[in-house]
Amino acid sequence: MFGKKKDSPFANGGHTLFDNALEIVGDVRFGGTLDIEGRVKGNVVADAASDALVRVRSRGEVTGEIRAPKIIINGRVNGDVHCAKHLELAANAVVDGNVYYKVIEMVKGASVNGKLMHIGDEDSAASKDAAATTTSDSASVTALQTDAVASRVKS
Numbered sequence: 001m002f003g004k005k006k007d008s009p010f011a012n013g014g015h016t017l018f019d020n021a022l023e024i025v026g027d028v029r030f031g032g033t034l035d036i037e038g039r040v041k042g043n044v045v046a047d048a049a050s051d052a053l054v055r056v057r058s059r060g061e062v063t064g065e066i067r068a069p070k071i072i073i074n075g076r077v078n079g080d081v082h083c084a085k086h087l088e089l090a091a092n093a094v095v096d097g098n099v100y101y102k103v104i105e106m107v108k109g110a111s112v113n114g115k116l117m118h119i120g121d122e123d124s125a126a127s128k129d130a131a132a133t134t135t136s137d138s139a140s141v142t143a144l145q146t147d148a149v150a151s152r153v154k155s
Contacts, residue, residue, distance in 0.1 A: 020059045027064070036060035036075070043067070043079075051085075058092050065097075073110075080114070 014032045018024060022038035031050040037057045046052030046068035053070040056062055060075035067082040074090035080097040081087065087101040091109035098114040106112075 018060070036062060040064065056093075084119075 015035070016030060016032065017035045018038045018040065020037040024038070024040045025042060027042040028034070028040060028044045029047065030044075031047040031052050033053045033055070034044070034046075035055045035057060036044070037060050039060070040062045041064065043064040044054055044062055044066045046054065051070070052068050053072070054066055054068045055072045056066075056075040056077060058074045061078070062076070063078045065079045065082065066077060069083070069085040071081060071083045071086075072088045072090065073081070073093040073095065075092065076094045076096075078096045080100065081095055082100045083102065083104075085102055087099070087104045089095070089104070089106045089110035089112070091107045093107075093110040094113075095111070096113045098117060099112055100117045100119050102119055104116070
C-alpha cells in the first residue's frame with residue numbers, strides 16, 4: 001500500500017475545486033478534474049499522461065495558458081487554450097487568446113478574441129518531433145561550445 005511507487009504523482013488525479021473566494025498566483029499542474037470558480041493568475045497544465053479535465057465555471061477566470069486533454073470553458077480565459085482532445089465553449093465563455101483544438105463545441109453566446117487553430121494527429125506528432133529535434137540540436141550546440149572552450153583553455 002505505502003511501498004508502491006506511482007509513475008506520476010498526478011496519474012490518478014482526483015477532483016479539485018478552486019472556489020470563487022480563492023485566487024491562485026502561480027502555475028497549476030494537475031491530474032484528474034479541476035473546477036475553477038475563482039481566479040488563477042498563471043498557467044494551468046494537466047499531466048501529459050493523464051486524461052484530465054479542466055472546467056472554468058461561469059465565475060471562474062484564468063489569466064495564463066490552459067493546456068489539457070479536455071477543457072470546458074464557461075468563464076473567462078485571458079491567454080491561449082491548448083486542448084488535445086475535446087474543447088467545449090459554453091454560452092458564457094470568453095477567451096482572449098488563440099485556441100488550439102482537436103474537437104470543438106461552441107455554443108451560441110461564446111466568444112473567442114483570437115485565432116481558432118485546428119490540430120490534427122500529424123500536427124501533434126510533428127510538434128513532438130520538432131521538440132525532440134530542438135532538444136538534440138541544443139545538446140549538440142552545447143557539446144560544440146564545450147569543445148571550443150576546452151580547446152581555448154589548452155592553448
